[in-house]
Amino acid sequence: MQHQKILILDFGSQVTQLIARRVREAQVFCEVHPCDVSEEWIREYAKDGQLKGVILSGSHASVYEDTTDKAPQLIFDLGVPVLGICYGMQTMAYQLGGKVEGGHKREFGFAEVRAHGHTKLLEGIQDFATGDGHGMLNVWMSHGDKVVELPPGFKLMASTPSCPIAGMADEARGFYAVQFHPEVTHTAQGKALLERFVLRICGTRADWIMGDYIEEAVARIREQVGDEEVILGLSGGVDSSVAAALIHRAIGDQLTCVFVDHGLLRLNEGDMVMEMFVGKLHAKVIRADASELFLGKLAGVSDPEAKRKIIGGEFVTVFKEEAAKLKAGTGGHKGATFLAQGTIYPDVIESGGGKSKKAVTIKSHHNVGGLPEQLGLKLLEPLRELFKDEVRELGVALGLPPEMVYRHPFPGPGLGVRILGEVKKEYADLLRRADAIFIEELRNFRDEATGKSWYELTSQAFTVFLPVKSVGVMGDGRTYDYVVALRAVQTSDFMTADWAELPYALLKKVSGRIINEVRGINRVTYDVSSKPPATIEWE
Numbered sequence: 078m079q080h081q082k083i084l085i086l087d088f089g090s091q092v093t094q095l096i097a098r099r100v101r102e103a104q105v106f107c108e109v110h111p112c113d114v115s116e117e118w119i120r121e122y123a124k125d126g127q128l129k130g131v132i133l134s135g136s137h138a139s140v141y142e143d144t145t146d147k148a149p150q151l152i153f154d155l156g157v158p159v160l161g162i163c164y165g166m167q168t169m170a171y172q173l174g175g176k177v178e179g180g181h182k183r184e185f186g187f188a189e190v191r192a193h194g195h196t197k198l199l200e201g202i203q204d205f206a207t208g209d210g211h212g213m214l215n216v217w218m219s220h221g222d223k224v225v226e227l228p229p230g231f232k233l234m235a236s237t238p239s240c241p242i243a244g245m246a247d248e249a250r251g252f253y254a255v256q257f258h259p260e261v262t263h264t265a266q267g268k269a270l271l272e273r274f275v276l277r278i279c280g281t282r283a284d285w286i287m288g289d290y291i292e293e294a295v296a297r298i299r300e301q302v303g304d305e306e307v308i309l310g311l312s313g314g315v316d317s318s319v320a321a322a323l324i325h326r327a328i329g330d331q332l333t334c335v336f337v338d339h340g341l342l343r344l345n346e347g348d349m350v351m352e353m354f355v356g357k358l359h360a361k362v363i364r365a366d367a368s369e370l371f372l373g374k375l376a377g378v379s380d381p382e383a384k385r386k387i388i389g390g391e392f393v394t395v396f397k398e399e400a401a402k403l404k405a406g407t408g409g410h411k412g413a414t415f416l417a418q419g420t421i422y423p424d425v426i427e428s429g430g431g432k433s434k435k436a437v438t439i440k441s442h443h444n445v446g447g448l449p450e451q452l453g454l455k456l457l458e459p460l461r462e463l464f465k466d467e468v469r470e471l472g473v474a475l476g477l478p479p480e481m482v483y484r485h486p487f488p489g490p491g492l493g494v495r496i497l498g499e500v501k502k503e504y505a506d507l508l509r510r511a512d513a514i515f516i517e518e519l520r521n522f523r524d525e526a527t528g529k530s531w532y533e534l535t536s537q538a539f540t541v542f543l544p545v546k547s548v549g550v551m552g553d554g555r556t557y558d559y560v561v562a563l564r565a566v567q568t569s570d571f572m573t574a575d576w577a578e579l580p581y582a583l584l585k586k587v588s589g590r591i592i593n594e595v596r597g598i599n600r601v602t603y604d605v606s607s608k609p610p611a612t613i614e615w616e
């Protein structure tokens with residue numbers, strides 16, 4: 078099925094992805110592309126008649142400077158509605174004959190916006206009304222420049238005391254713009270406003286529904302793969318698990334999963350993954366038990382980056398070996414010609430478009446990128462247009478258990494980056510048991526106000542092994558044992574994170590259980606560092 082679509086042009090705002098999230102929540106398909114796509118590209122993109130509207134994002138730049146990006150002029154001639162947000166509004170004004178000025182006081186944070194006149198966008202949407210009956214919106218602003226003169230054909234749609242033109246519209250042409258940010262949750266009516274733009278003003282069909290999407294994705298995978306074979310690196314994490322379940326639904330035994338057990342998995346994780354995929358889904362999974370290999374290579378190495386490089390390197394070696402066995406045609410295999418990956422949409426946006434602002438390497442993230450070239454395999458990435466929430470919904474619709482789909486992410490190098498310094502099997506065994514207790518209690522403890530468990534209320538939680546010993550007393554005897562740190566964070570994007578204010582009763586229970594049940598650990602600490610300046614993982 079062809080989905081109607083909304084095009085979001087990204088001028089480099091920090092929150093462009095949120096625009097796409099909000100539009101998807103309205104069950105409308107949309108894509109983010111860099112603002113400097115060529116007119117030729119746009120024509121091609123709109124050719125099938127499915128493009129129903131365009132949204133222009135914010136930016137750190139100022140439109141009146143010669144060097145800054147402008148919207149491709151063509152989008153104003155496509156005959157579809159356009160919504161400008163912040164910089165998007167400013168560039169719309171500037172390009173269509175209005176005036177934008179800078180040098181004003183920066184307006185950052187909450188503002189009350191007054192709606193003027195009647196426009197299809199704001200009519201009837203309000204948080205409260207003034208004494209004289211005007212609709213008011215509580216919004217979030219982040220700008221220094223402003224539109225000071227409307228372009229011809231536009232009327233005033235919204236204002237604040239410090240920003241007299243905070244919204245404008247030319248309804249005949251379907252052009253709307255707001256200086257505030259409807260995509261952030263601080264703008265109370267923002268979701269309603271974006272929903273109204275895409276559904277009512279653009280008239281887009283609300284047909285982006287994960288339950289229905291399965292059928293579509295399955296058909297596409299079948300068409301792409303034909304009768305060839307596929308291999309996939311299965312980690313037990315969310316993305317690779319959902320990708321595996323989806324591809325398995327499409328092509329059954331033509332899929333072989335390779336699950337590398339590097340000896341740095343969580344308690345019973347390997348068995349759980351096998352039980353789920355082999356026991357329940359009847360998928361073909363090769364469990365490569367490489368723990369001795371990994372632990373052997375890691376012996377004596379304590380530098381975090383060196384450890385990451387070793388794990389990443391050995392991972393590729395093991396994966397290649399297993400893939401080569403399949404290629405050799407053993408066990409009735411014709412040999413895999415596709416490598417499947419659980420790449421999701423944020424990965425695509427962040428790495429594409431030439432707009433990514435890559436800075437210094439803080440950590441070398443492990444992944445299987447680069448493998449296809451070395452292996453001479455074609456890529457199969459069925460999740461590359463989905464956000465994490467959508468991947469999770471899809472996983473549930475595919476019948477994966479919610480505990481698996483709503484798991485916290487787990488880094489590829491696993492416990493290797495949660496055992497500080499040199500990795501030893503003894504340490505990994507202690508850490509696994511302590512970590513399992515922490516996670517179990519996070520699932521048990523519920524927050525009274527929300528009814529949610531603390532596992533649900535945190536984005537990522539785990540235990541870190543510190544290879545230092547401290548003195549304790551147990552049963553009147555002296556102990557001299559290891560220390561662990563508990564880490565629990567709340568974050569929406571993992572780029573920044575706050576340490577979670579876990580209830581004392583929960584921390585008390587966890588520390589009591591770990592010290593009593595895990596012989597070898599006699600002290601538990603709680604990590605109260607936010608990111609930045611700390612990172613989520615300790616290495």
Ligand SMILES: Nc1ncnc2c1ncn2[C@@H]1O[C@H](COP(=O)(O)OP(=O)(O)OP(=O)(O)O)[C@@H](O)[C@H]1O
Nearest residue numbers: 310311312314315316317335336337419486487489
């Ligand atoms: N132990 C493993 N065995 C096989 N493949 C792995 C393993 N660990 C990681 N991978 C591969 O590396 C990819 C990237 O890992 P990453 O942790 O980013 O994603 P994930 O595990 O699928 O999901 P999540 O973000 O929930 O952890 C995985 O999709 C998987 O293909």
Ligand SMILES: O=c1[nH]c(=O)c2[nH+]cn([C@@H]3O[C@H](COP(=O)(O)O)[C@@H](O)[C@H]3O)c2[nH]1
Nearest residue numbers: 441442443486487488489490571612613614
């Ligand atoms: O697949 C992965 N391979 C890695 O090498 C890796 N290192 C960190 N992480 C995860 O990334 C998020 C941010 O972590 P940091 O704040 O520690 O950089 C957190 O969710 C981390 O768990 C990794 N994930």
Ligand SMILES: NC(=O)CC[C@H](N)C(=O)O
Nearest residue numbers: 135136163164220221222
């Ligand atoms: N968030 C934005 O899009 C800001 C636009 C522009 N840089 C300003 O300061 O007004």
Ligand SMILES: [Mg+2]
Nearest residue numbers: 314487488489
């Ligand atoms: Mg993972």
